Amino acid sequence: MAEEKFTAIIIGAGPAGSTAAYLLAQAGLEVLLIEKGPTPGSKNMFGGRMYSHALNRIIPNFWEEAPVERPVVREVITFMTEDKSVSLVCQDEKWANQPYHSFTLLRAEFDAWLASKAEEAGALLACGVRVDDLLIDNGRVVGVRAGEDEMLADVVIAADGVNSLMAQKAGLRKELEPRQVATGVKEVIELPPEIISQRFQVSGNNGVAQLFVGSCTKGMQGGGFLYTNKNSISLGLVVKAAELQRSSYRLVDMMEDFKAHPHIAPLVEGGQVVEYSAHLVPEAGLEMMPRLYGDGILVTGDAAGFVLNLGYQVRGMDFAIASGEAAAKAVKEAKARNDFSQQTLRLYEDFLKQSFVLRDMEAYRQAPHFLENERLFGAYPDLATGLVSKMFTVDGTAPVHLLNKFMGQLKESRIGWLQLAGDALKGGRTL
Ligand SMILES: Cc1cc2nc3c(=O)[nH]c(=O)nc-3n(C[C@H](O)[C@H](O)[C@H](O)COP(=O)(O)OP(=O)(O)OC[C@H]3O[C@@H](n4cnc5c(N)ncnc54)[C@H](O)[C@@H]3O)c2cc1C
Known part of the structure; x- marks a missing residue:
């Protein structure tokens, strides 16, 4: 039975959803942010580094209060075979100065913090609630259903991540194909902070981001990653799902081989694995972008396929945050016009074009190919x-x-x- 009506219901308290909720609540709108995990971020994983620019525009100097791990000051790209490796290392002092260029993060803490900002601004956060379906009336999304509960809204924002069942239910997107996504696995390996700084040759709390290409994926499309956190290392692999399906390798075995590689073994020696996770990454760029809006609905973040993997840069968090911001702008405009049809919500696409989101996706359109x-x-x-x-x-x-x-x-x-x-x-x- 339908109970309350909100201006916006946002499905998913990842960076896209929480940013949209924060900005809409700040504008005084009635916002419900629904997250299926017991706490925001508890089910989320990524490699480990967020570029700061998008969030810094919304919450200036966010790192002073957000649970960030280390500012990245050293970038490394390593080519590897079974017995050799060669690295390109770049250290730039300006990355260590404010405004910081990027930070390593752990999602359980970071996502919980961002969602708490939305709550502080006045959004209602419902955790441990999985949205099962959209309520659709005459082709227009009018709310969501979670179990027996139905909740109404002028607009629903699908920020439910790479699988986005909600965008599919709204008819905006088809089911994912294995060639459009990669599978990622990650271990968080605990080590004392001073050992991390010594091993990675950085001072104080500075951090390192390292990407690997070659034998770590057994020649398949993908790569390895390593990010230094305060007192742990995030180490993992990402492999194109279609190639993995065709191969006889299992990611879990590839991960063991990766950790045993002569380049990696000394870096993680003595560490204790405290977390293991796996997740899909959208990798087909603009080719997999769904229709971004319909009557009463917008699609943001990974649900819209907004991730760029260039081999030397992996970006999804800044896209998620900026697309959440663009969605919030469109909803505010819809509220002002009292029109939540696609006639007004199409402004979302314009806002994405004005921000870096669609500009950068367009600039790297050919990269996935x-x-x-x-x-x-x-x-x-x-x-x-x-x-x-x-x-x-x-x-x-x-x-x-x-x-x-x-x-x-x-x-x-x-x-x-x-x-x-x-x-x-x-x-x-x-x-
Ligand atoms: C292995 C890997 C490495 C990556 N490395 C990086 C990196 O280093 N840097 C970077 O910037 N990006 C990286 N990314 C990409 C980045 O993680 C994503 O782009 C980003 O998390 C997208 O945010 P989002 O809010 O759109 O979706 P998500 O973070 O996936 O959040 C979606 C939320 O919706 C919730 N949800 C889903 N369905 C429902 C439902 N039905 N009801 C209620 N809640 C629901 C989920 O629990 C989740 O909290 C990586 C991704 C992977 C998988």
């Missing part, structure tokens, strides 16, 4: 590690100049000149 190139995950890590290893090898054999070393390694890694030139050009243009 480029990253399907299998050479990136086998032949190129082999080329990079083989060449650099040869540069540093002195064993009494006749000298070989760099160009010849490079040519020899190209051949060993089975990469043709034309392929190399084509991939370099395409990569430079798309990433």
